[in-house]
Amino acid sequence: MKHVDCYLDFISPYAYLAFEQLPQALQGLSYEMTYRPVLFAGLLKHHGQLGPAEIATKRDWTYRQVSWLAARNGIELAVPAAHPFNPLALLRLAWACARHGAPNRYVVETIFRHVWRGGQAADAPARLADLTATLAPALDPAGDEVKQALRAATEQALAAGVFGVPSFVLDGRVFWGFDALPMLRAQLAGGAEGAALDAAWTAPDGVAVGIKR
Structure with missing residues (x-):
């Protein structure tokens, strides 16, 4: 099992x-998933990037697009x-609730x-x-052990080549974004789907950087 x-x-x-x-996108495939909450801002800082919500017009586009995508895919979102x-606080709460090394x-x-249902302040x-009372964490969300777990997960993400969220790492490959779920499925499925993905994966090879800013 992958x-x-x-x-x-x-x-x-x-x-x-x-x-x-995810359950629908990967239906019928055998896999084991580990959820690793990370600090997105830490990834952005490492790569020298602004977040989508830090660019006014991109922020507005993001809310429009995700609202449309949610409705199109039958996902409740506000x-x-x-x-x-x-x-x-939410990231640390997740790690404070971790069992067997990661939150379930x-x-x-x-x-x-x-966060994303009800339209209230997260x-x-x-x-x-x-x-916090609902989840009843085993550890203190403000404790050093929890803070270290979050830092370690973020560092692990960077070491794996992750630059954004969501990212799925499988067989040493990073699949980034909601729209990468079909690619993740192809990697898991193998066969003709996997072969097509293998061919696409080499697309960056030999492409020179034409200009740097």
Whole structure:
């Protein structure tokens, strides 16, 4: 059985959409999925990038597109009352609930839906308190062990070549974004789908960088 590492941050609507779509996208295939919450801002800083919500026109486009994608795919979604927000409390809560080395799908689902359903403020103190009580973390979300787990996951993502969320790492390949789910399926399925993906994977080979800014 193949193993997939899913790197995500609850701040990302595309990560939410991909998470909700995964069971359908990979239906009928045998795989093991490990969910690894990471700090998206840490990835952006490492690569010298701005987040989508830090560019005004791109921010507006993002909310339009994810709302359309959600409706098209039958996924419930309501943009939070304020976005972007600081996701650290949610990321640490997920790691505080980790069992066997990573948070399970129930924990990740509960936090994602806290953010992306209902249209409320994701970081409102009262809501965070209720969410924490619901998940009943085994560790203190503000403790050093949890903080280190989040840092380690983010460093692991960077070491694997991850540059954005959601990213799925399988067989040493990084599949980025909601729209990469069919490619992830092809990698898992093999056969003719896998062969077509192998051919596409070599597309960057031999392409020189024409100009740098």
